[in-house]
Amino acid sequence: MASIRKLNKGWRAEVARLGVRTSKVFPTKAQASAWAAQVEAEILAGKRRGGSGVTVAQAIDRYLKEIVPHRRGGPFEKRRLLALLRLCPWLAQMPVADVRSEHMARWRDERRAAVSAASVARESSDLRTLWKHCRTWGWMDVDPFHELPVPANSHARDRRTDWRELRRLLRGLGYVTGQPPRTLQQEVAWMYLLAHHTAMRAGELHSLSTRTVDLQRRVIRLEEHKTVERVGVRHVPFTRKAARLLAVLDAAAREQGREAYFTVSPQSRDALFRKVRDRLLIRDLHFHDARADALTRLSRRVDVMTLARISGHRDLRLLLNTYYRESAEEIAARL
Structure with a gap:
């Protein structure tokens, strides 16, 4: 009707x-x-098919089995979608064909009361992708997010790590200067230290290996990274300090007969970092902040175009507004 x-x-x-x-x-x-x-x-005429009562929970189950394993960041997306099933049972039990913008508005408002605007935006992106596949599968004809405003991300972070805090964190993770990692927790320490010196993303650090790191040329070849579909293979130069760190990891990997520098999984890396950070009572520090620290320091040594090549950014505004975190006092001291 x-x-x-x-x-x-x-x-x-x-x-x-x-x-x-x-x-x-x-x-x-x-x-x-x-x-x-x-x-x-x-x-x-049978040319349009309904969702046959398929619920949001069933749609998420299929999405997790067929789509998520092939997506970068899949483990984290899976964790967020499973949390949605637990935190929003009223939405999980709804037929996909019945989901409308008013339901997404209710979900948005409930999540906005519990988490940050950035988290709501990230979860909204997960749901948009889910609904896109539901339309492909013939379970949904309209986009429930159509014309629905989603909270904008909050102001860019300005968190920095001073050397005392960095030393506490590395010691808490079991880092020993000059010694290759022997435990997963020590691997996390090495990854954070490398991010602090190379400005690489966490996911990119997992791809470091004897095949991708050229210590002679001081260049890392990244075949898989966040923007690979737009920019292709990236070649990341690194400092002499980073070269000394990578040399230790390279020697250890070759000695053990493996290519990869790190064996820790993305999920374990995230969990171990948070566990030690919280135990040390280090407030509001994210693993990704190490990348911003590195880019802020490198900005004093290279021009902005070179910095963008190192970081892999195509949008200089994102580089300036998100990752360049030099304070007004630091700038004033150099004037």
């Missing part, structure tokens, strides 16, 4: 027939009525 409703900016046609629910907004009532009639005819 079709219904036509007047909106501030046009007319919404809604069709609910044989398990199929869909809607669309048009400038005129005549266009809305014509579209609704066409959709009803397609449903009766």
